[in-house]
Amino acid sequence: MHLDHGDSYPHRHTHSAEPVRADGTRRALRVGLGGPVGSGKTATVAALCRALRAELSMAVVTNDIYTREDAEFLLREAVLPPERIAAVETGACPHTAIRDDISANLEAVEELEENVGPLDLILVESGGDNLTATFSRGLVDAQIFVIDVAGGDDIPRKGGPGVTTADLLIVNKTDLAPHVGSDLDRMARDAAEQRGDLPVAFQSLRGPEGVAPVADWVRARIAAWAVR
Amino acid sequence: MSLAALLVLADGRFPAGGHAHSGGAEAACKAGRIHDAATLAEFCRGRLHTSGLVAAGLAAAAAHGLDPAELDTAADARTPPPALRLAARRLGRQLLRAARATWPAAELDALAAAFPRGAHQPVVLGVTARAAGLGPLDAAHVAAYESVSGPATATVRLLGLDPFEASAVLAGLAPELDAVSGRAASAALLARHEGLEALPASSSPLLDIAAQAHAEWPVRLFAS
């Protein structure tokens, strides 16, 4: 264990986990985005790329379940040049690839850094999964869990590792709340109860504010990363 | 050798990337060649005696300490489809990552330095076995077992095959797994003295062709 490592970043043995490499260069901050199918992970990734690409050198890894749709959406939308988008195949088990066996994702992350680096930020999108799917700390430095108001306003109350422990919880598609009868105040109360001091962002990518608050959160993580 | 180390290496949960590969089972399920436990057993038997035997021979030879670079060339020569070479190197690199973290050893570091884009998985497996204090026969057993356990797990996911039936298929193949591993280990011993031509070179053209076609599918669950 290195003495200069705080408790939140324990020493890891994954050969690419240290923030500063042997040659003194700093690797990119890795942020994972997980959450149920269709909650808005890819849309958030795309919006973050648009918001941050002018100030940060970025890349994206997608974990599609059985197609290359997420990667292709990002390519089609041209949110980043194609060489900055990599797709990992997950063998029908998206949570395995981000938690139990992260080797393919680590390969993708390192290949991006090798091929288009140096990078400041790599976003890793998980395939849509259930409420227990979280990222390994050996793969990402911070994780965002994305749920939406249409999936039911009782999801924050149900908790689970994603809702409870993610570094940021996004409750997405707030523009739909009136149409699906979701109570945003109740979702906020339940989320606060589950998460204590951990932040929650209510977001509508269709609204004027869009991804801006989440982009600010990422900027703060980047700033903290740069001094580690 | 340590029986416990062998269990760690052979454990399906060992984080070396295998879970995303079906060993040809996805293509075979789609083509209807695998549709129940009996056809899964036939598929696994064919794979075991062809690519399984080849992988086991390479792994055993690497576990003997034969030159990994020469073994990697021998593996290329025994793997005609580009898609399978690519998959084998990817998996080799993923295994090497897990191995270096699990059993740190100078030999593994040297292999990583010599093959930045990855060496064939069975070669890495053999060197890993050495680092874990295991012998050539152990390495052959792991390679042979992986050649059938991957397709069995994938078929459970692809067809909803009863997982108990899939386990029974693997158990039923145990005597053949032992025999293939023994053959591979003997060939590796011979290769030490007579050169790598002594290593098994059997192949399954249908597996090869299907694997190459599978790599071009636009929609699939498994990487290979």
Ligand SMILES: Nc1nc2c(ncn2[C@@H]2O[C@H](COP(=O)(O)OP(=O)(O)OP(=O)(O)O)[C@@H](O)[C@H]2O)c(=O)[nH]1
């Ligand atoms: N109304 C509304 N729709 C949104 C919002 N964000 C995303 N969507 C839409 O929701 C649908 C699903 O969004 P994606 O970003 O593909 O969801 P995902 O979480 O990546 O989905 P998977 O990768 O399949 O799990 C798309 O049609 C988006 O356009 C939002 O804030 N409001």
Ligand SMILES: [Mg+2]
């Ligand atoms: Mg998506």
